[in-house]
Amino acid sequence: MSVLDRPAFEAAPEAVPKIRLEHLGKTFAVRGGESFAALDDIGLDVADGEFLVVVGPSGCGKSTLLDLISGLTKPTSGQVLLDGVPVTGPALDRSVVFQQYALLPWRTAQRNVEFALEARPRLDRLGRRARAERAREHLALVGLTGFEDRFPHELSGGMRQRVAIARALASDPKVLLMDEPFAALDAQTRDGLQEELLRIWQRTGTTVVFITHGIDEAVFLGQRVAVMTSRPGRIKELVDVRLGDRTADEDVRSSPEFAAYRHEVWSLLRDEVTTAARLREVVSVG
Structure with missing residues (x-):
């Protein structure tokens, strides 16, 4: 049985999760002494070898969440644990791939x-x-x-x-963190890299946390999809995606199962996208 056929989140109950987010919150100060909460009370376990995708409306704190896991940002409340040990800053056991390539x-x-x-x-x-x-x-x-x-x-x-x-x-690295790495690419290149990434993950067994705006990308890549609320970002629901081996020749993206998962994720996101748009309107008017 391939890694893709064995959802990593079915780990034994006593197993220590690779990543644990405990009551994680992040508040930023803004001009005039005001502040706003980007994330609030995030609780989530990511199993060793799991491929987790996080999706949510613009401004919900997805990238901030990745920064907290990487140790680039410190939480205002709660903590991030890696193999049961608190994350206190960046370390070489976590690698980050950004949307911009950042090559020398x-x-x-x-x-x-x-x-x-x-x-x-x-x-x-x-x-x-x-x-x-x-x-x-x-x-x-x-x-x-x-x-x-x-x-x-x-x-x-x-x-x-x-x-x-x-x-x-x-x-x-123990963990690969990816912040919308394919967002700037054309659709054909993006689809090809998604398939390549799954093959690499299948070979290496690295724990992956992948951020995206794309519902299709989330469903195709993730063993689980964490759907976030509008700001302040919280985990609204976790969707288990069971599509078998997505690197096989068959066109998984055209299957009825894929369409059903896509509909489920969009149904969870629809109200959050609307709320996020209203928040942006209020900010722009103010």
Whole structure:
């Protein structure tokens, strides 16, 4: 049975979750001494090896949630636990892939991947030749064999994002955090990278938390889809998605099951999108 056929969230009840969010909240100060709550009382467990997708209306705090898990931002209330240990800041056991590729333009694809290895002491001790080999292996993992010596400006947007994914995985993180990584790509490239990402996840077993605005993307990728409310962001509902092996040749996106899950997620989101739009109108008028 493949990883895709075994929902990771069916872990034994006594198992410590890979990620646990306990009463997580984040409030930001704004001008005039005011403040607004971006997130409020988030409670969520992510099992080891699970692929969780978070979807919600614009401004609901999805990216803030990812920042808190990565340790780039500190919570106002509650805590994030990784393997039962509180997250107190960024660490090399969590890799982040952003919408913008954030590649070093003066380095080749291979040297960009090697950069992640140089930043991790255990891997930096491999030596230059071993680091280069590991970088080539991870570029092959994302389908970029033969492009090792290309600079970012010589690669398409989809290829650059593949390099970013290879760099994130090369340091062997416990958790891969992805903030709308395919949003800027054309539809055909995006669909292809979604399938490639599932294959990579299936091979590596890395725990993935993926942020998106797209309902189709959420249903296609996620073992579970966490639907967030409008601001302040809370977890409205968790949807279990059981579509079997989505990397098979059959067109899962055209199946009745896919359409049913898509409808379920949209039904949960519809009111939240409307509320978020009203909040933006109030802010713009004010």
